[in-house]
Amino acid sequence: MNRPHPLTTLLDGLGSVVLLALIVSAFWQFERLASGGAGSACTQRGFLDTAGTIDLSADGLELSGWGYDKGGLLGIKVVSEGRVIAHMESPVGRPDVAQALHSCAGVERAGFSIHVPSSAIPPVGGTLEVQAHSRLLGVWRLGTVDVAARKPFGQLDAQPVIRWNGPNHVSGWVLSASVDEPPRIQIKHQDGRVIVEGKAHLPRPDVGALFGRWPHAHASGFDFRLSMSDLPRGDYTIGVEAATRDEAVRIGTLSVENSDVLGFVEAGQRVLIDPEDVDVYVFLLAERGDIERVQLRAETGELILPLAMIAADASAEPAPAALRVRGEELGVSEPLVFHGRLDSTQRPAGTWRLTASVEARGGRITVIPGPIVRSGGQRGAPCAAEPLRLFFPGGNYALVSGFPELSEQRALIDGGCVEVGLRARVEYLRSTRGQAQDYAFDPDLPDALRVWRGKEMTGVSLKRLLETARALDVPLLVTLDGGVWADSAFSIPEFDVVDMLEQDPATVQWNQHGRAEEDHALDGLAGSIDSPELARMMSLNRFNVRFLEYKKRNLQAAVREIVRFMDAHPDRYIAISLDPDQYINPWFYLEQWYDYNPDTLRQYREWLFHLGPYADEGEWVAERSQRKLDLRDASRLAGRAFNTIDEVEPPRGAIDYDDDWQQLWTQFKRHLVARHYEDLARWARDAGMPAERIFTGQTFIQTDVAGSVFERARGWTDQAGVSILGAAPEHGRLGAILYGPASRNHGVPRSGVSLIDNIRVADARWGSSEFHPATIEEPQRIPDHEASYLTVLEMTNGGARMLSPMWGSRGSDQLLEPGRFRAYDAYERTPFETQLVWLLQARQTVAAGDMLFPYGNPLVSSLDRWQPAAETQALPMKGQVVLEGASVGFESPEWEGFLMDGGVSVTVRGEWGGGSVELMATLDVDGQRRAYRAECRKGPDATFCMLPARPAGALRSVRLEWSGVHRVVVDEVRIERRTSTGS
Numbered sequence: 001m002n003r004p005h006p007l008t009t010l011l012d013g014l015g016s017v018v019l020l021a022l023i024v025s026a027f028w029q030f031e032r033l034a035s036g037g038a039g040s041a042c043t044q045r046g047f048l049d050t051a052g053t054i055d056l057s058a059d060g061l062e063l064s065g066w067g068y069d070k071g072g073l074l075g076i077k078v079v080s081e082g083r084v085i086a087h088m089e090s091p092v093g094r095p096d097v098a099q100a101l102h103s104c105a106g107v108e109r110a111g112f113s114i115h116v117p118s119s120a121i122p123p124v125g126g127t128l129e130v131q132a133h134s135r136l137l138g139v140w141r142l143g144t145v146d147v148a149a150r151k152p153f154g155q156l157d158a159q160p161v162i163r164w165n166g167p168n169h170v171s172g173w174v175l176s177a178s179v180d181e182p183p184r185i186q187i188k189h190q191d192g193r194v195i196v197e198g199k200a201h202l203p204r205p206d207v208g209a210l211f212g213r214w215p216h217a218h219a220s221g222f223d224f225r226l227s228m229s230d231l232p233r234g235d236y237t238i239g240v241e242a243a244t245r246d247e248a249v250r251i252g253t254l255s256v257e258n259s260d261v262l263g264f265v266e267a268g269q270r271v272l273i274d275p276e277d278v279d280v281y282v283f284l285l286a287e288r289g290d291i292e293r294v295q296l297r298a299e300t301g302e303l304i305l306p307l308a309m310i311a312a313d314a315s316a317e318p319a320p321a322a323l324r325v326r327g328e329e330l331g332v333s334e335p336l337v338f339h340g341r342l343d344s345t346q347r348p349a350g351t352w353r354l355t356a357s358v359e360a361r362g363g364r365i366t367v368i369p370g371p372i373v374r375s376g377g378q379r380g381a382p383c384a385a386e387p388l389r390l391f392f393p394g395g396n397y398a399l400v401s402g403f404p405e406l407s408e409q410r411a412l413i414d415g416g417c418v419e420v421g422l423r424a425r426v427e428y429l430r431s432t433r434g435q436a437q438d439y440a441f442d443p444d445l446p447d448a449l450r451v452w453r454g455k456e457m458t459g460v461s462l463k464r465l466l467e468t469a470r471a472l473d474v475p476l477l478v479t480l481d482g483g484v485w486a487d488s489a490f491s492i493p494e495f496d497v498v499d500m501l502e503q504d505p506a507t508v509q510w511n512q513h514g515r516a517e518e519d520h521a522l523d524g525l526a527g528s529i530d531s532p533e534l535a536r537m538m539s540l541n542r543f544n545v546r547f548l549e550y551k552k553r554n555l556q557a558a559v560r561e562i563v564r565f566m567d568a569h570p571d572r573y574i575a576i577s578l579d580p581d582q583y584i585n586p587w588f589y590l591e592q593w594y595d596y597n598p599d600t601l602r603q604y605r606e607w608l609f610h611l612g613p614y615a616d617e618g619e620w621v622a623e624r625s626q627r628k629l630d631l632r633d634a635s636r637l638a639g640r641a642f643n644t645i646d647e648v649e650p651p652r653g654a655i656d657y658d659d660d661w662q663q664l665w666t667q668f669k670r671h672l673v674a675r676h677y678e679d680l681a682r683w684a685r686d687a688g689m690p691a692e693r694i695f696t697g698q699t700f701i702q703t704d705v706a707g708s709v710f711e712r713a714r715g716w717t718d719q720a721g722v723s724i725l726g727a728a729p730e731h732g733r734l735g736a737i738l739y740g741p742a743s744r745n746h747g748v749p750r751s752g753v754s755l756i757d758n759i760r761v762a763d764a765r766w767g768s769s770e771f772h773p774a775t776i777e778e779p780q781r782i783p784d785h786e787a788s789y790l791t792v793l794e795m796t797n798g799g800a801r802m803l804s805p806m807w808g809s810r811g812s813d814q815l816l817e818p819g820r821f822r823a824y825d826a827y828e829r830t831p832f833e834t835q836l837v838w839l840l841q842a843r844q845t846v847a848a849g850d851m852l853f854p855y856g857n858p859l860v861s862s863l864d865r866w867q868p869a870a871e872t873q874a875l876p877m878k879g880q881v882v883l884e885g886a887s888v889g890f891e892s893p894e895w896e897g898f899l900m901d902g903g904v905s906v907t908v909r910g911e912w913g914g915g916s917v918e919l920m921a922t923l924d925v926d927g928q929r930r931a932y933r934a935e936c937r938k939g940p941d942a943t944f945c946m947l948p949a950r951p952a953g954a955l956r957s958v959r960l961e962w963s964g965v966h967r968v969v970v971d972e973v974r975i976e977r978r979t980s981t982g983s
Contacts, residue, residue, distance in 0.1 A: 042070040042104035048130050048143025056125060058153045058251065060118040066094045067132035067142055068101060068110040074133040076112045076142070085120035085128075088112050118153065119210035123177050125149040152176035152183040152242040154200070154220070156252035162238070163257040164228050164814065165782050170254065171223040173207045174200040174242040179215040183242045185222045190236050196224045200242065228258060228780055229818030233287065233330065235259050261286065261358045262326060262815050263335075265370030266317045267342075270828060271408035272354075272373040275342070282307060282338040282356040282368065283319045285327050290361035294338040299353035299369070299834060300858050304346055307338035307356070315339065322816040349376050351412070351841060352858075353834055369811055369829040372412065372837060380416020380844030387416070388796065388848035389573065390840065391423035391477040391769075391804040396450070396460045399424065399468045405828070406472065412837050416844030421475030421573070423769070423804045424465045427458045427486040428554045429497040439497045439550060441557040452492055462558060466565045475573040477804060479697070479769060480558055480684075482551050483579035488532035491519060497550045502536050507544055509537045509585050509595040512652040522587050537585045540672045542613070543599035548679070555680065556687040563688035575802065576689060577735050577769035578680045580697035582727075584669045586720035593655065593719050595669065604668050605648050608634065623671055625664065626710055637661040657714050666713040673698075674709055674726030681732030695735030695802070697769050698727035701776065703747030703755040707762070714750065724762045734763035738795065739824060740775035744787060745794040753896050756798035760897035764849070767802035768795060773832055774824035782811055782823050788835040789860045796843060797851040799897070805836060834859065851898070851975040855881045865893040866973075869959065880910070881970045888912075888962040890970065894922075898955045900947075903978040906934065906958060908970065909942040915965030919945040925953040946978075 046067035054061060063086075067076055075089040094111030101107045116128070125147035131139050154174030162168050174183045187196045200222040208218030231238075240252045263284040272278060282294055296304040312319070315337050323335055342354075354370035390413065394403045406422060414420040431450075432439040442449075445461040460468075462478070469476035486498070493499040501507045508516045521535035538547050559576065566574050585594040606612040607625050614624035627633075635642050638661045642648045650665035657663070677696045684694050699722075704715050706723040713719075728734035736759055741747060745756045759766050773783040773791035783791075795803060808825035811833075827833050838857050846852045856862040861876040868874035869889025875882040883890055906919055919934040936945040947955075958975065962968050 041101060042068065042107075044069050044132070044134065044137065044140045045101070046110075046132050046140070046142040048145065050145055051143060053146040053148050055151050056118055056121060056147055056149050056153055058118055058155045060121070061116040061128075061145075061147065062113060063116060063128075063130060063145065064111070064113040065130065065142055066097045066110045067091070067112065068097065068104065068107055069132065069134040069137065070104060070106075071134050071136035072106070074135055076114060077131045077133060078114055078116055079129045079131060080120070080122060080126060086114050086116040088114045117210075121147055123149060123214045125177070149177040151247040151249045152244050153249065154183075154242055154251045156240060156254075159252075159254050161255045161257050162226055162228075162231070164260060164780075165784070167778075168226045168228065168781070169223055170196075170226060170240060171221065172240070172251065173204045173220045174222065174251065175207070175211055175214050175217060175220055176242075176244045177215065178244050180245070182216045182220065183244055185224070186241045186243065187224060187226070188239050188241060189232065190238065195230065195238060196226065198222060198224060225778065229821070231256060231258050233258050259360075259364065260815060261291065261360060261366040261368070262323070262330075263356065263358065263366075263368045264320045264323050264812055264816065265354065265356050265368055266320070267354065267371050268317070269408070270371055270405060271412055272371055273408075273411050274375055275347070275373065276344065278342045279316060280307070280340050280342055280354070280370070281315050281317050282358075283315075283323050283335040284338070284358060285323065285330060285332045286336050286360075287330055287332055288361075291336060291358060292361055293359040295357045295359075296340055296342065297355050297357045297367075298348055299355055302348065304342065304354070305340050307340040310337050310339045312337050320816070322813070326816050344375075347373060347375050350374075351377065351837060353829075371829070372833065374412055377841070379414065380418075383417035383847060385417070385847035386801065386849065387419045388800070388840070388843060389419045389421055389475050389477075389802040391421045391475070391802065393423045393425075393770075393804060393807055394468075395424070396456070399460050399464065403468070403472065406474065409837075410474070413840045415841075417847050418840045418844050419475055419573070421477065422465075422469055422472065423477040423479060424468075425459045425479040425481050426462045426465065426558060427481050427496075428558045429482040429550065430458045430486055430492075430495060431461065432495050432497065432554070434495050435493075435500070439495070439500070439554070441554040443558065443561045449495070452495070455490055457489075457492055457495065462561055466562070469572065469574070470565075470569060475575075477575050477577060477695075477769065477802065478558075478562060479577045479580065480555060481579055482555060483697075484534055484537050484581055484583065485532070486579075488534055491533065497554070498538055498547075501547055501550075502538065506597070506599070507538060507547055508597070509539045509600075510597045511585075511588070511592040511594050512596055513592070514596060517588075517592075534587045535585070537583065537594070539595055539597040539600055540582075540584070540676045541595070541597060541600040541603045542675075543602060552679075552683045555683050559684045559687035559689050575693040575695060575767075576684060577695040577697045577767075578677065578684065578732075580737055580770060581699050582673050582676055582697075582721075584672065584719065584721040586716065589716065595672070596650075596652070600672070601649055603672075604650060604665070605645050607668050607671065608648065608664065609645060611645075620675070623675065623709075625667070637664070655719065657712075663713055666718045667710055669719070669721040670706065670709040670723045670726050671721075673721035674723065674729075677727055678729040678731070681729035685731040691731045692733060692765065694729075694732035695767050695769055696727045696729060696732060697735045697737055698722060699737040699739075700724070700742050700755060700759075701737075701739055703742050703745075703749050705749055705755065705758075707749065707751050707758050711750065724758050728762040728766075733801075734759060734766040735769045736766060736800075737770040738768055738791075739772050740777075743771050743773055743795060744790040745798065756794055757896035760799040760895075764799055764897055764899055765801050766799065768800050769802075769804050770806055771795065771803060772806040772824045774826070776824055779822045779824060780814065780818070782814060782826060782830055783832060785831040785835060785859045786862070788830075788832040789839070789856070789862065791832075792836050792839045793853075793862075793864065796839065797853070799849050801848045805832070831859075846974060846976065850977060853892075853973040853975075855879060855970065855972070867891050867893075869961070879971065883962075883968040883970065884966060886966065888965060888968050890960045890968075892958040892973075894957045895955065898975075899977075900953050900955055901977045904947045904955055905974075905976050905978055906945040906947070907942050907972075907974040907976070908945070908960060909972040910968060910970040912962055912965045912968040915962045915968075917943045917945070918961045918963065919947075920959040920961065921947050922956040922958075923947070923953045924956050929956060 048065040050063045077084050078086040091109045092111045097110045098108050130142045156172040176183050182199045182201045202221035204221035211217040237253045266281045294307045351374045356368040358366045410420040431445045433442045443462040487496050491499045505516045517535040519533040519536035608629050610628045613620040708725045745754050773788045806825045807827035810828035811830035813821045853864040871887050872885035934945040934947045
């Protein structure tokens with residue numbers, strides 16, 4: 001077969017192209033002539049409206065103009081550095097162009113408007129070219145625009161109004177073309193005053209993903225928490241500005257509402273128990289005189305009675321001093337006074353809070369909390385099992401005055417399976433006889449020494465505390481504190497063991513740079529005192545002999561004093577909690593990490609290589625590293641050669657949890673903390689304190705915490721040496737300090753099981769020597785009713801045998817004394833008080849360790865973490881749940897560590913007509929999970945179900961099923977161990 005020569009083929013192809021071009025050209029010329037010369041006006045025309053130089057903003061650019069070609073357009077494209085960064089395919093109408101080119105066919109839709117996102121534009125800006133694409137004749141340029149990145153740009157995240165008890169976080173992101181440093185952020189009042197300033201340098205992976213080529217894009221975020229006490233009074237706006245060295249720009253504004261009426265409700269007492277007629281006074285600071293109406297209401301909103309304004313000197317009660325001081329600060333000479341008389345016919349039954357509802361001009365309503373009122377009700381019968389013990393903290397002033405607040409709380413809460421007692425702190429390394437007597441513990445520290453040079457050196461003496469508990473006839477929890485908080489108020493080496501010892505750097509923890517900081521290096525940290533001295537913590541290594549010997553001697557002296565009192569008063573319940581917050585120094589968050597004390601490193605080598613007390617016959621053999629290393633292993637893991645054991649040391653660089661050498665070092669730090677708690681508990685037991693009355697005091701402020709010493713590390717609490725089992729000593733009980741989301745069991749620890757379940761698995765009889773629903777990092781935000789309810793519900797249902805709420809202030813102090821107010825110790829007149837009182841009253845017939853699910857109360861709607869089964873809908877009401885569906889079922893959450901102790905009963909209260917209840921329970925018996933059907937019978941006011949007895953088993957979950965009905969109202973479910981109920 002004859003094949004054409006390749007050159008011939010090529011020429012033939014070119015010929016075809018040339019021929020086509022000639023045909024098109026001839027056709028085009030014909031059209032031009034036929035239209036009377038108008039063809040040139042209809043060919044590759046267009047214009048870019050947006051021209052010149054444009055500053056880049058977070059919103060990007062809007063480019064507009066028009067383009068027309070008689071052959072038709074494929075679209076408009078925006079090109080940067082040869083890359084298409086935006087395009088538009090369908091033109092829109094441009095009447096001006098249609099009129100000018102009326103003789104051109106199809107010109108009615110020649111306009112365009114293209115959005116170019118800022119993320120598509122290079123960091124240096126540059127020139128953007130706008131192109132039109134013809135169907136036949138290719139591309140032509142409509143124009144160019146120069147983009148300048150002279151100013152920073154960014155966005156605010158969605159922000160609610162800034163107000164009291166709001167989140168009040170101002171967050172967002174900012175970018176600039178500068179590679180020198182991140183932009184500065186300033187939040188300004190409308191009069192120009194700077195309220196907060198800082199840098200945009202926080203991680204923002206979402207911004208980094210969009211602006212990957214911009215400097216600092218992955219670390220372009222900011223998040224400031226505004227303090228309402230620092231904001232001026234009134235309603236106004238504040239601006240958020242971003243600035244580089246040369247340019248500044250406003251990126252957003254926020255609304256502030258800080259015009260709440262300030263006031264106080266006075267009813268003669270902090271708590272009203274079955275009151276007769278009560279005179280109620282409401283004192284108000286009205287800066288603008290715009291109060292229109294004041295009413296007494298229950299906290300639920302129910303109207304009690306309106307109040308009338310009276311003359312200030314007609315009040316039987318003086319205005320609170322804090323209110324007068326605040327009035328002077330705000331320029332209000334005298335508070336307004338409103339009065340009403342509350343009689344027995346006006347007050348609701350049960351337990352409720354009295355509030356003042358104050359309506360100002362414009363309709364703004366401020367609710368001012370008053371005292372809790374209890375009308376009717378009685379103490380529960382004696383508990384058939386172990387009661388839950390609630391210990392209210394009291395300082396020296398409260399105890400000297402007889403602690404009337406405690407008596408009032410007892411009247412509200414104490415009864416049946418709830419006992420209310422007293423907690424106070426004794427600093428056993430600070431309450432001493434001083435240097436002259438080698439710092440011997442003084443159980444009867446005189447007031448002349450307790451207050452030193454005008455400052456309160458320590459709390460109440462141990463003997464006064466014991467005597468107060470006897471006089472008040474209450475259970476007692478003594479916090480024996482020789483830890484970091486005990487000497488944090490100020491240094492007094494003449495009396496304090498730690499203040500004396502820490503003058504020698506060899507006794508304290510060192511950072512990765514091989515030094516110890518001064519104790520005051522962290523002024524301004526949040527805590528129970530202002531600017532606590534926390535930077536210079538004692539080293540927990542075993543070679544810190546003087547520290548350990550002083551600690552053992554003084555702790556045991558204090559315990560022996562307590563045991564003598566217990567022997568003299570055998571019916572009095574007394575327990576101790578030890579050293580709150582045992583840590584490897586965590587306070588220099590993400591900047592410094594500890595403990596590189598040379599003696600600690602010496603013990604680390606023993607732990608790694610199974611030497612000294614970690615040798616095969618050593619005292620701590622069970623606590624040593626899981627694998628015995630040799631020098632070759634250590635060198636390989638560390639990535640450097642060690643020739644002798646003395647050369648081995650842990651990593652000192654940035655923390656890398658993918659590094660196995662880092663993991664070993666973190667495990668050892670957890671071991672140090674666990675070992676110290678074990679020593680403290682053993683010393684207390686050896687001094688005569690029963691192990692079940694000894695509690696530790698570890699803080700689990702984050703839910704992502706290690707369960708055991710050897711669990712893989714991944715967070716900052718690991719660097720602090722925190723683990724759950726590390727706070728559960730063999731000779732004592734686990735004591736957990738919980739705040740904020742952790743107290744509500746929010747978040748998922750790395751084990752996949754909830755934090756409180758992890759705690760219950762570690763110690764089924766755990767307690768909490770300090771807790772509060774508030775978040776430490778939000779010291780001005782009072783937790784609402786829902787948060788407070790969940791905190792108390794989760795901790796009591798989680799098995800806590802004792803609880804001690806933090807209490808140092810009252811809710812009204814928030815506005816009256818904002819400079820000293822801290823939400824995380826506010827109790828009186830807060831939702832926390834309401835919910836604690838309500839839930840513990842409900843638990844007066846429920847033993848400690850058992851579970852009660854009330855599904856909210858008059859102020860809270862809650863499913864209590866239960867979920868409707870398939871084909872069932874659940875509607876949470878206030879104090880009950882409505883279930884509806886073709887089939888009706890309700891499933892509990894899964895639990896860990898709820899040991900049945902001989903069997904479990906489930907009681908269900910509610911209304912479901914004539915249907916019956918079946919109960920399925922998932923039990924864990926010897927590690928095997930299996931579903932069991934319970935036997936149920938319906939009583940006059942509840943259905944009672946009994947599960948099969950499995951003494952060694954744990955209850956994992958419960959499923960309730962109703963047959964023959966399509967609507968069920970559940971008021972309450974109780975899950976009780978049979979030994980607790982006495983059945």
